[in-house]
Amino acid sequence: MKNWRVYGILMAFAFIFTTSCDNSDEATDEANNLALPLYESMVIDFSNFTDDSNTGKSTAQVYDNKAPNGNWFFSRIVVGVWNSALFTNLAVPVASFKSAFANTPENLGDNIWQWTYSVDGFTSEYSARLTGEVTGEEVLWEMYITKTGIGAFEEFLWFSGSSAMDGNSGFWLLNESAERPEAMLRIDWERSNDEIGSIRYTWVRELDEQENDDMFKDSYLEYGLQDGDLDAYFKAYAYDSNKQDFSDVRIEWSRATFVGRVRAFDYFEDEEWHCWDSNGDDVLCE
Template sequence: MPQQSEKPTLPPEASMAPDMSMFEEEGDEGARVMAISNWAYAAINVGVYSSILYSHLAVPVTAFKATIGTEAVFDEDAGLWVWEKAFDVEGKGTYDIRLTANVQDQNVNWMGYISGEGMVDNFVWFTGTSDMTGEAGYWELYESPESASVWLSNSWEYDKETGNGATTFTVEKEGDNLGSSITYRIDDTMEMDRNIVITNTDLDSEIYVDWSRSDKFGQVKSESHFESDTYFCWDASLQNTSCE
């Protein structure tokens, strides 16, 4: 019988589910802003990745979030730590996640088995590796039970004490966005404490976005779009403003 290993720490939520709600459109007022603002340009580009994570890959992303705060048990027969939880995905139904951690020295191999809705039975929707503290690692998220290929891969590194760090998602799916990436960074020492860098391989361009999570103001830079290497800013109401 396998000897019980030390229980690893779950990776942080931001390793798979960064908070990009700042760029969600809200109603008619949001639509009007979309027509005019610097925020809108940032939102459109962030929205490509937000849509993959929170629409196309909503099941595995929600599954991982559901395990956070759940107590793990050690499966003595398998020699694995296991987190189990039922969860709902809006518009898609109810599922169950069985997240396993196989500890090898100071490394952890993760597997996310998901079942539900009568069509999914123990499908491994994501896999990953991390250190024991959950402060650094790598995820791979698979497209669907019908197309079991990796859509996104990501690597992350976060400081457990401060929560500061970054996750970089890279598109692995064939198509125009193959190889493109988005890096989401948290740095609570900065006034604009959230940052995104988008690298688009199809357009050979980069977009830089910084914003304040609490106060909503921010800035965006894209030389290909604005034909300038300076930042363009928005205020707390998402309206264009001069950059001070």
Template structure:
């Protein structure tokens, strides 16, 4: 009787145990095959859109020389915006398009790829974005192909926290000049604020070390830029309200002092409080 009971238990174990391991294996595979979330676009593309533009000065009948403080701040931001828009057009377009596609998992390589076509300046390209989880982060590589010109050029690479709280990117200049040019560092905080910094890292360049740093805060002036010019060893600081549009700028080289220079909600110069 005991022998029969023993064999019955053994038989049941033979049936159940493989099933348990199979179920466990399915759960593991399912977890592994879930693609990591793409880093936010705000961690790749700096927001230049919520700073006032020259069109806002047309709302007032004031003469142009009353906008000198805001105007100087605007020109500094615009200079970086134009430079980045031209130099990073292809990387920016390639990253934005990734959000419209699904990743494919490669079990042998333990990574995922997003493969798709995109356009920049009316020219078509093929992009292959690769992501691999390493500890608490995801490592990224973007390779771009232009038919008849270059193939699988590693245009940028980086790392982002799985929690989406921060990361970095390193961008190459171009296939013709395959040197590093921009380092991007970004952060998202639990209070809803964030920041992103572009630093010039082109080897041997006079502007190497120059940067533009944009962020949001919970203060009345809830937006800011910090722009550092390596050649002049000069830091330009800009703070403003994203809702009222008043703000101030500080630039020792330009103003020959370390004081804030203010503008009001109409962007006109005012004495700082």
């Protein structure tokens, strides 16, 4: 019988979580070189595991017909939990960053540019102020958010980061909230040609809500591209409160055919790969 402890770990972890810009005609050469990092530098691509059209199965078919020990089913659970956890908690910061691409920055001088705008898509009113400062070989970014109406808060630094001048690498550091403006999540990313080659979300919060050491600190989810037929992967690494240690899951799949495999010792109780075909059905690994 499979060990469902990993699913509990993932759900607990989810609870804890509970291209370039347009420049004006008067922009300087420096402004023309100051481009926003790719939007995808803040957003992992979960589509292969949240869009059932890739496997030819509907959501109802997946949950009605797949046994709970299905290889793709388990991988979908892992990815789906992270997807829900991340985007529920990062909805406003991510939307705020995305909105910057539709706005033109103002040159404040001293190699600093500023985007100011309202953030659409929410019932509450959010205002954003994003600054980019060129210093040496990198750009320093700071995103300030203000909320009016119910649950209003004054402007605070929701996330910051830096990116290389060539736009090929960087990181974001997100604070938890206006009430708890401490570092919560770090996103490290690298660009490969015109897409993100790797991106990793790392839980960096030091203390939990009860001001105790946060045992989930250093848990992470990584998405990346790699050579070979299975050209994409996820690696999930989260703290297991039962065994008081970290557990990890490795998922690899083909973006073209969707065939893939998963390895997770705490679920399958072995170190072997467990595979699925292009329909999401279990198959023997070659």
